[in-house]
Amino acid sequence: MQSPDMQIRQFMAYLLGQAQSIEAVEPLIALLEDENVGVRGAAANALGKIGDRRALPHLEKLLLHDNRQLVVWAAFALTRLGEDYFHVLVNALRSDDVHIRRSGILALHQLGDTRAIPPLLALRDDGEKRFDGDTTVADAVARTLADLGYTD
Known part of the structure; x- marks a missing residue:
């Protein structure tokens, strides 16, 4: 350490x-x-x-x-x-910084809480990437929604 x-x-x-x-x-x-x-x-x-x-x-x-x-x-x-700091994670989804949005998505994914579905739906068209070769925010959202059991 x-x-x-x-x-x-x-x-x-x-x-x-x-x-x-x-x-x-x-x-x-x-x-x-x-x-x-x-x-x-x-x-x-x-x-x-x-x-x-x-x-x-x-x-x-x-x-x-x-x-x-x-x-x-x-x-x-x-x-x-x-x-209950779930709201802080949801607020991260509204950040202008793609890194913070992706961290919020990852945290919500790992928590597995279906309360995340409505705020995640708002990011389904977010095509921003953290770096070249990375998946988009929308791709991360799609994986998370699927794992949370959401279907269109």
């Missing part, structure tokens, strides 16, 4: 989340203060996956962050912990 390489710190946070070890909660909470937003997001996701409510106040602090991507990750983790 002390590596100077942010990719290693980010991957370690991911692995700790996969292990779902209660012993990882405190180190992951510490990573929520990392200088790199990707590491902080990975730590938030891991804490949501582990499900320990000691993370709640630390994740709630992230909801006030200037980085909207980090706010989406925090809201996703909080929702996985049983808090």
